[in-house]
Amino acid sequence: GAVVSQHPSWVICKSGTSVKIECRSLDFQATTMFWYRQFPKQSLMLMATSNEGSKATYEQGVEKDKFLINHASLTLSTLTVTSAHPEDSSFYICSARVSSYEQYFGPGTRLTVT
Amino acid sequence: GNSVTQMEGPVTLSEEAFLTINCTYTATGYPSLFWYVQYPGEGLQLLLKATKADDKGSNKGFEATYRKETTSFHLEKGSVQVSDSAVYFCALRSGGGADGLTFGKGTHLIIQP
Numbered sequence: 357g358a359v360v361s362q363h364p365s366w367v368i369c370k371s372g373t374s375v376k377i378e379c380r381s382l383d384f385q386a387t388t389m390f391w392y393r394q395f396p397k398q399s400l401m402l403m404a405t406s407n408e409g410s411k412a413t414y415e416q417g418v419e420k421d422k423f424l425i426n427h428a429s430l431t432l433s434t435l436t437v438t439s440a441h442p443e444d445s446s447f448y449i450c451s452a453r454v455s456s457y458e459q460y461f462g463p464g465t466r467l468t469v470t
Numbered sequence: 471g472n473s474v475t476q477m478e479g480p481v482t483l484s485e486e487a488f489l490t491i492n493c494t495y496t497a498t499g500y501p502s503l504f505w506y507v508q509y510p511g512e513g514l515q516l517l518l519k520a521t522k523a524d525d526k527g528s529n530k531g532f533e534a535t536y537r538k539e540t541t542s543f544h545l546e547k548g549s550v551q552v553s554d555s556a557v558y559f560c561a562l563r564s565g566g567g568a569d570g571l572t573f574g575k576g577t578h579l580i581i582q583p
Contacts, residue, residue, distance in 0.1 A: 457563075458516055459516075461506075
């Protein structure tokens with residue numbers, strides 16, 4: 357089946373620095389990828405929709421200048437958390453759309469900002 | 471806006487017990503409904519789906535029926551196994567295929583031998 361990977365799986369960074377998270381579709385091409393954020397014991401919250409070759413579409417309340425998304429190729433989307441603060445610590449999950457009704461999810465990236 | 475409400479966990483059952491995890495939703499229009507499962511250390515996997523009212527999704531012994539009149543999509547399995555221990559997420563998608571999903575909080579299922 358289709359596989360989506362994320363790198364890194366866990367990252368610790370200092371407050372004020374930026375960190376980039378990669379999401380790759382390993383054996384298929386995805387024109388659309390999604391980024392979600394999950395707090396402990398909470399549901400996944402959709403942050404943005406990433407479309408290859410165009411600007412990402414952000415959900416209401418998500419700061420696009422803080423969470424920069426780039427979908428430069430059909431197999432790679434990146435999420436950069438700029439000027440990270442402790443409140444940005446969370447579990448970030450990406451998914452790649454493979455059909456009208458199916459998305460394949462990556463294993464997630466745990467970000468800890470100290 | 472869209473929302474999904476599912477029973478809080480953890481839910482602990484003995485092997486071979488009957489499982490029900492409740493899920494209700496609020497959405498505009500006619501959403502598609504999904505159950506995803508997340509095993510420890512792995513990404514979410516689609517378990518089953520239903521795209522219109524009265525559809526029944528099924529997979530690996532799990533079933534869920536899209537009930538528009540009660541806005542529900544409860545997950546059931548007749549006889550659970552230890553290997554079914556995981557976190558289960560109910561989700562919906564309204565609109566076209568390019569839309570992201572709205573998830574419930576997830577239900578942690580623990581099956582004891």
